[in-house]
Amino acid sequence: MASKRGGMRTTGEVLEWWLSRIEGDRTRSEKYRASMGSLMRRHVLPRLGRVAVRRLDRVTLDDKLVFPMHQVLAPRTVQKALQGMRQAFRMAETQGRIEDNPLVGTTFRDFYKGKLRPKPAALSRVDLPALVQHLVQVFNREPAKGMLPLMMLAHGTRIAETVAARWGHISLDERVWVIPEANTKSRREHVLPLTPQVVGLLGRYREALPDARLKTAWVFPVRGGAGLALTSAHALMREVSGRQWTSHDLRKLMRSSLADIGVDHMVGELLINHALGVTTETYLTRDAMERRREALERWHARLDECGFADAHGVNVAAPAFLQSAAAPVLARDCAVSCVSTWGG
Known part of the structure; x- marks a missing residue:
């Protein structure tokens, strides 16, 4: 029954x-606010908006x-959609805006028994050489377009975290990029070491920026001085990729490739800012930065x-732990040994 105090009588x-x-x-x-708003207004409200709270049950759902x-x-x-509805009704009940919550105990499994498979990645390890060469070409042609995907591929960061970067978050003296907790999905500060490659990339990028954009606080500024909007960042990714992959595919490719180069699983999870649990994170605390730096190297x-060096x-020079005993190899002189299935 709808609450007389709150007066909320319909699901809408x-x-x-x-x-x-x-x-x-x-x-x-x-991203969450925008996607949930769109989902509710496009799909849920048109179907259930007029349904009375007291008549909402599993059959109606x-x-x-x-x-x-x-x-x-x-x-x-x-x-x-169901998760959003459950949150809404739980909050309304907690605040006394409805008297009874009709969704108590309701889960997605009440309606669906199949397996929830993750979305398959659009990029695999064999696509890496062609992908890097493509992004390097974009960067050399238009640094403002190529920098965002290159930074994401280099660090495995999320697109929202990356476009929110400010020059004040980057210290070339300390060689770190600090992503404030307000900008991370995990709501905790994330510190990424900067390798010589990324320091060089940042230098070339800054040299290519127009003077007006150099004066802004944002690493990814737009005309007028504002930071690149998330919707514009996704549009940029669609343009650069030809709609063949997304920003999240870059993150997944980076993470899946770490095991191939000998990076420990826990260090890989730490590097992309996944929660590891209190015990594991305590274990890694003492040398966490050194482990991250070695993994990124x-x-x-x-x-x-x-081809990143281009x-x-x-x-x-390749890190000491990657060099053969015979002779050091300069990273930019290494040969590409993979065949890509992605056309670039």
Whole structure:
């Protein structure tokens, strides 16, 4: 029964109220706020907006929302819609805006028994040489377009974290890039060591920026001095990739490639800022930065093998732990040994 105190009688009232709260909540990522708002207004509200709270049950959910959505959307999207609804009704009940929560105990598994498979990656390890060469060509032609995907591939960062970077977050003296907790999905500060390759890349990028954009605080500025918007960043990725891969595919490729070059699983997870649990993180605390630095040195040496040096312009000797006993090899002189299935 709807609460007399709150007066919320329909599902639409509850969801619109909840959306107004989360869309103004800066502790949630911009991507989450935008995607949830779009999902609710395009799919949930048109189907359930007029349904009375007291009449909302599993049968109604299945008939009006879940089954129709399954015909046109992926299971994970339907799951996300239900998760949003559960959050909305739980918050409304907690605040006394509805008297009873009709979704208590309701889960996605009530409606779907299949396996929720992760979206297959558009890029694999064998695509790395062609991908690097393509991104280097884009960077050398238009640094403003090539820098974002190169930085993401080099560090495995999320696109929202990367476009939020400011020059004040980067210290060339300390050779670190600090991503503030407010900019991370995990809501904790993330510190990434800067290799000589990335320092060189940043230098070439800054030299290519127009004077007006150099004066802004943003690493990825647009005309007028503002930072690159997330929607514009995704559009840039679509242009650079020819719609063949996404920003998240760069992150997945970087992570999956770390094991190939001998990076420990836990260090790889730490490097891309995945939560490891208190015990594991305590174990890694003492030498976490050194482990991250070594992992990135390995990774950027691998990228140099694929042509990364043609973008950063620095002649970097391969790390000592990667050199053969016979003679040191300059990373930019290594031969490409993989065959790509991606056309570039």
